[in-house]
Amino acid sequence: MLGHIIEDGATVLLYSLKGKSWLVKVDSRNEFHTHFGVIKFSDLVGKRYGDVVKTNSGQEMILLEPLLVDYLMKSERKTQIVYPKDIGLIIMETGIGPGSIVIEAGTGSGVLTTAVANFVRPTGKVYSYEIRPEFIEIAERNLKRAGLQDYVVIKNKDASQGFDETGADAVLIDVGAPWTLVKPAFDALKGGGALAAVLPTINQAEKLATELKKAGFVKVNTIELLCRSIEAREGMSRPATRMIAHTAYLMFARKSFLKVNTSYNENSCDGSEK
Amino acid sequence: MLGHIIEDGATVLLYSLKGKSWLVKVDSRNEFHTHFGVIKFSDLVGKRYGDVVKTNSGQEMILLEPLLVDYLMKSERKTQIVYPKDIGLIIMETGIGPGSIVIEAGTGSGVLTTAVANFVRPTGKVYSYEIRPEFIEIAERNLKRAGLQDYVVIKNKDASQGFDETGADAVLIDVGAPWTLVKPAFDALKGGGALAAVLPTINQAEKLATELKKAGFVKVNTIELLCRSIEAREGMSRPATRMIAHTAYLMFARKSFLKVNTSYNENSCDGSEK
Amino acid sequence: MLGHIIEDGATVLLYSLKGKSWLVKVDSRNEFHTHFGVIKFSDLVGKRYGDVVKTNSGQEMILLEPLLVDYLMKSERKTQIVYPKDIGLIIMETGIGPGSIVIEAGTGSGVLTTAVANFVRPTGKVYSYEIRPEFIEIAERNLKRAGLQDYVVIKNKDASQGFDETGADAVLIDVGAPWTLVKPAFDALKGGGALAAVLPTINQAEKLATELKKAGFVKVNTIELLCRSIEAREGMSRPATRMIAHTAYLMFARKSFLKVNTSYNENSCDGSEK
């Protein structure tokens, strides 16, 4: 139960009833300023998660233990991130879980990296490739804040020249020219291993699907997830007026040793088969 | 590497290039019949995952190691199941991961149960409540086939009378009258703990959102995920003609000790805040 | 061909290549100021539609003849308007066309009124009911600017007390309590006549569907149209990042003389039948 008491140095999600939140590190010598007023960190120490504190201007704030998704959405970022809806499906469709060995091409801000690191614990590992050193620094800060740095090895290497690892359970691709990674992914994956790619444009999807089939990958599925917020309010329920209409197409495939690949696309949205 | 060789008794996903697949248990004394022809199981033993075999009528089949999602989609089922797109977001939004203590109300066919069991490994646990014994039997068979039965305790009890556990990280609700579980969920969750509900109708969402806010839950978000299959083919790409338009609304919330709850709905689809 | 030459007094859509547009009335004694620079109206007189003019700061503007949709989207408005995607389906599903007699409850800003007036020309008529005089003034200005005032009679009356007309081809409902208009609509419609309603919330749809079936209406269909913008650009095509996720649910029905109504909902999105 002690773990549920907030200590000095803890990371806390301050959630305002106005719908805004902040991810903060409790430092009892300091205070936290928002446009809803000021909170003294020393007032947080000893409180339970779920407790309510007030700012000096009387606004209520809930103290929440940050979940993985809070770390992701509050990440420092210099790139387009992968959204939780897409991360969730990537985890599901690639079979990533405790113990998985995962390779990622395109660390970027490390948001997908951080999420995958969380799910491969405690015995798995993520090997993430990134050619731009400035992104590696950001990703490392994000990983460290979430406490997941021990499960990730970031490499400042060009993945299109090949991955160092073999026998991987899954390869994740989030780069501009994903088709350059088909051969490296094939070589690094175990037989039957899973590939997932994050593809902003349909042209990337077209080109990658073609190359994956040529290389022997099967179960090549391209999917788009739309996430709609619903205002569920008694007597006046309706979808929210606006939404994010597009983040990225997701493509999934499995490595096979097929020589001539005549495989079909398959709809895996609903598990139905042709 | 031995783990990648198929042994007698292994469970294998036979994937036809026509887009159809079967989850089978290799029994070297038997053979497997499909409308694409017959395969002798003894021919599979010693093959690698990713290898190709032919039926007696010449159809190629790929031998794939089943992923969690394959076990889920091939589950024995007597109820509407929770789909991978929805499971992925539930895992993300509730913070479920290795070590989590999760309570589920409404085991049903055990599909969500199986998925959650996979992600709480190796030190977490799922306590799942189901009042209909016939579903418990199905769920137990599904869990056992996926090898995840050790991470789940199924209880033949009425969850609306209260859960036995306290201090849980997350409570998942998939029953027809989810609002009857708000008090039990509050009592069972740790401060700040996460709740997720699977809600086929908007009326369930309306009623549950109201009750959650009354009980002190905050960050009450209702979301709908639409999954669209894309035909990514060079020079002729387009969305698939048909899709599943609705599986369920998903609702997420966090437990707080608020007395008077004036919290807003928040859109968590894209992490944007009001 | 003279009609294609811009004369003094004409209404013109000035379209900037930056994607912004203005609906202006040409007055050769004045000039038009935008943040892209100034245009002298006298420079427009004698130009063709489709021609290009430059502002004093060198920005190009295309001179376009306003279409109905331009009048609608540039309407003066004090209410939520009905969007073109929804208007188009309303016209299609109600059979409104040249000669139709249409009743509307809830003139609002007159956007739907203006659109329907356009399509019933030259021999049809729209009778539109509105209880708030301030909206009637706005609607009349919008109708007049589009040149369609002769096809509409606006009545400052409470439609829930009954319509004055009978034998109407269609009744359109866009008010907060649409179920109060079921009896008036039934009485005003000809046998088999069409009803359409614009419903922001699902609760309105639920209640209206119930009342329509009780009154004998059949083919009661509820539909939601989502409009997604696509960035079609060579080598980098993708859906736009953001979209309007919800305008309103649309409900359609046909009047019958059924005594006991056991009719099903029918999906008219795709014309498929159960």
Place this chain on the structure above:
Amino acid sequence: MLGHIIEDGATVLLYSLKGKSWLVKVDSRNEFHTHFGVIKFSDLVGKRYGDVVKTNSGQEMILLEPLLVDYLMKSERKTQIVYPKDIGLIIMETGIGPGSIVIEAGTGSGVLTTAVANFVRPTGKVYSYEIRPEFIEIAERNLKRAGLQDYVVIKNKDASQGFDETGADAVLIDVGAPWTLVKPAFDALKGGGALAAVLPTINQAEKLATELKKAGFVKVNTIELLCRSIEAREGMSRPATRMIAHTAYLMFARKSFLKVNTSYNENSCDGSEK
């Protein structure tokens, strides 16, 4: 009012309460057989639209006057048709209405042709081009059944060689290689005239958008409409389980005399401008 009484020879939509319907021509010497039983046409004569008749097996059928949309959805067809949701938006975005002169390339089964013919009445005209004589026959039968043949001239000519007409208000394109019609469309349209295209694949949209901009077209918008059926039922409302996920992309543009076109795409889904 006489027009509301069904006479021998009338075309009637027989609507079953089970949700199925038939478009029939009343022939008092014959009877109509369905799997819901038999109806004598002579029983229909003298009935009002909206009246109910029973089959010999006791099933109730409603007698409805066919709307344009009923003729469209019951069309004889050998091609993919344009759906009402898409037709409605095409009518709105092109400004087609009473008196419009419209050119269509790709008559196909004549479904879009029939719809447009309805809206240009009584003084407009549709000139429709089709190279396959077998489709022309079908289109003519569909037009005649809807009573709209007088408003259409179908030409068995290759539209890519140029249209015979000039000064048209709108050009509609529904062929496999729409970019071959950009020059013919430009030459046939009046200044500022509207173009609409029906495009199953994103590749067609990409190529057409590029060619349209090269030719001087502005306001080039690409849109996708998703139509979702809602089950609005008291206490258990939800979207229907399945839907048509894709019919076609729609592209709209306006003819300008621009020499160098640097125009942006514009989102016309919601009338918002950049």
